Amino acid sequence: MKSFDELLAESVAAHGHLCPGQVVGVRLALLGLRLLGFEAPPTLPQLKKLIVFVEMDRCTGDAVAHTSGVKLGRRSLKFVDYGIMAATFVNLATDQAFRVISTEESRDLADLYAPAEPDHYRRQLLAYKVMPDSVMFRVQEVKVDLSEYDLPGPTRRKAVCGKCGQVVRDNREVKQNGAVYCRPCAWGAYFTLAREIAWPEMNWAPGPAVNPGRPIDLDLHEAMPRVG
Numbered sequence: 001m002k003s004f005d006e007l008l009a010e011s012v013a014a015h016g017h018l019c020p021g022q023v024v025g026v027r028l029a030l031l032g033l034r035l036l037g038f039e040a041p042p043t044l045p046q047l048k049k050l051i052v053f054v055e056m057d058r059c060t061g062d063a064v065a066h067t068s069g070v071k072l073g074r075r076s077l078k079f080v081d082y083g084i085m086a087a088t089f090v091n092l093a094t095d096q097a098f099r100v101i102s103t104e105e106s107r108d109l110a111d112l113y114a115p116a117e118p119d120h121y122r123r124q125l126l127a128y129k130v131m132p133d134s135v136m137f138r139v140q141e142v143k144v145d146l147s148e149y150d151l152p153g154p155t156r157r158k159a160v161c162g163k164c165g166q167v168v169r170d171n172r173e174v175k176q177n178g179a180v181y182c183r184p185c186a187w188g189a190y191f192t193l194a195r196e197i198a199w200p201e202m203n204w205a206p207g208p209a210v211n212p213g214r215p216i217d218l219d220l221h222e223a224m225p226r227v228g
């Protein structure tokens, strides 16, 4: 178990700067993990049982993810774009889940907890270190329904979009009128006006060609060291 200051220092290093969001995020994660009975940061086997839903893409989100040890690449970090300063900590082994919400009152009360500090920003930093959990957070016990397609592990399903041909992993395809589509084709996307383009130096690759003049050896990928 690391100390709060160690966890904060590590989160700051990963995030790139010290900010009030780092202090709030580390504390939010500490509380969520403690409610599940997990270490901070969790190590194996706890780490494999943990899923964290982060509801904002702000400084706090980085600190929550870092302190919890969850990653998009492991499918243990889920981003839901609610714009809410909250995160939910799920124990896959027990289905226990706690949603920890950062209170707006804590922002208003920061001045009271560090009155001697003249600078507003530093006042927030200091206040969030001494403010009790009960002032900083509300907690909801919640039920999170995760399907087998949301869990860590290998891809369990692939589908092919009937409109654009894109492969869609993990049951994220949409069925409409008997056909299967990717979500952008079915629902529209965050982008519009997509058109395929050529770009400068299209044939660039980071490594030299292997066996130039011969067809590409399909086993090449197996021979490469596995990353991640």
Ligand SMILES: [Zn+2]
Pocket (backbone or CB within 6 Å): 015, 017, 018, 019, 021, 022, 059, 060
């Ligand atoms: Zn920040």
Ligand SMILES: [Zn+2]
Pocket (backbone or CB within 6 Å): 161, 162, 163, 164, 165, 166, 181, 182, 183, 184, 185, 186
């Ligand atoms: Zn499509």
